[in-house]
Amino acid sequence: MKVHEYQARELLVEAGVPVPASHVVETVDQAVKAFDAIGGRCVVKAQVFAGGRGKAGFVKLCDDANAVREAAEFMLSNRMVSNQTGAEGIAVKKLLIAAAVDIESEYYVAVVMDRAKRCPVVMVSSEGGVEIEVVAEKNPDAIHKQWLHPHLGLLGFQTQKLVAGLGITDKAQAKAAGKVIRGLVDVFYKYDCSLAEINPLIRTPDGEILAIDAKMNFDDNATFRHKRLQEMFDPSEENAMELRAQEHDLSYIPLDGTIGCLVNGAGLAMATMDIIKLHGGEPANFLDVGGSVTKEGAIEAFRIILSDKSVKGILVNIFGGIAKCDTIAEALIAAAKEIGFTVPVVVRLEGTNVERARELLKEANLDVLIPAADLEGAAEQICKQVA
């Protein structure tokens, strides 16, 4: 799960990380009022998850009220299109109006889960304000890391090393930077983040240390224990079909191809997409029905797949373990009745209760279903059908 920039700022402020004065607004008038309240130059930033805001014109530095009015009008009435949004773009509902500050130095601070070392790692760099990927490639020595003990967390000497890694030597400024690092680590632990990033963290000519932009991702497996995050969840930023699938415990990701896939298990679902491509087809989606799939859930899965009008055929690939083949067979028969298949459906079933499933499908005798004996045959069939 992700949250908006202004929400990430809220969490940082609560953890004692200083940020420039700011307001969140939803109308042009509110934006102008916020500018008056700040009382000087400010930045107007569209609150959307997608990156590429600056290039798309959805982050604007404004010197006066008229500029703020103009920027807010533009952002609230146009859809933002960037390399991360797709051609249709996304609507902007909220703006962050933040006091503009003079910047002397820019830094990078982040906490992420290191899968290989199986613990969180804090990364800092004196080269902030640019993408950390670029720094990692061009100047890896500029990135300093400290891995956190699984049970003890951030230790005092580690904070000192990280501050030194930022290149901050002034005593008061070093103290302020240490407080930022500790605050970010606190947020990471408190809310089960998978990523908590401040980029840039800046120093003003007066020596003030401030967080300018923040990004946070949270562990989906842990949101159950964070009421705060549940309240922050913004369904309008998620794909409607992905959400509908989630409500039925299905994992669905739409893609650009023509072959709908219904599979149990994430690995087998990815492998099914791979083999479709090897046979010259293009998958229309990733869909994992999961292990404890019910007949109703599987019927919903067919509805979701068929709601994609570019689907010209469906490949059902089930290797029953916890999921039972006869449940899928029942869902196939019911879906044929309730929704009606207008495209060919290749069905490959193996594993738990496969005999019963084959009997059911034989009795139902549906013309639209094409049985396949194995994975290879199933992929060949469906690619031939949609070609």
Added chain:
Amino acid sequence: MSILVNADTKVICQGITGKAGSFHTAGCLEYGTKMVGGVSPGKGGTKSEHGLPVFNSCHDAVAATGADVSMVFVPAPFAADAAMEAADAGCSLVVLITEGVPTADMVKARHYLDEKGVLLLGGNCPGVITPGECKIGIMPGYIHKPIETGAKSVGIISRSGTLTYEAVWQCTTRGISQTTCIGIGGDPVKGLNFIELLGMFEADAATDAIIMIGEIGGTDEEEAAKYIERSIGKPVVTFIAGQTAPPGKRMGHAGAIISGGEGTASSKMAALTSAGVTVVDSPAQIGHAIGELLNVPAAQPA
């Protein structure tokens, strides 16, 4: 021969009175696993529906039954704690089946078990099976083929559940036995990984070759490739799922950096190929590739 579990392994189930725990305990018993009891706080002293003794704690269960392994079906919010309890109670292997355990909990549990020298498998995994001897987990038993004299045998390690079944089935239908099959699970922080298990299969006399099934994300496969080049003499066949997956759907960029790699299928396949591993493009070719390596011809259609 086998690795991790065999006919003598004694197993308890944590969460035995829950729906999933009860259902799969029945499946394991049916397969012939020595299930010796279960844990369900507050229900100690009763019998499970399978007639097994139920205990209030892992410590009571291990003391009374001498169990070696705990199979954990406890709900996600409490699963990591359950795994640590099993380790403290004296189990030598904890098989954590539960899906959706918070990563922060797994960080703590893995560290705790490492300190105690207890092996962890999972979470979010199908479990482990030594065909014909011991099944701990949720895999369908009948698709596996126990080792027999004169037949070739493979060991299987996989990050995926159902894709493992696919690989097993392709071997079985070709007449290739399996020594042990292990689903290590797909979570970011987990227990046993490719490297530890590759080493165990290398040392297992009955294992002729190894199938390793990876997925996009992380750098476990790249690490495994280095290890195989250095330390594995037996033939290895791999398939990496997700060659066509859209990038960036699950992984943040910063995560990829600290792991020191992209985590893409192509980077993993390249690393494994250069380590001398047989990498197949298609998930339908796993059985064929291992058959070629072991000189086992495809079964003639009846």
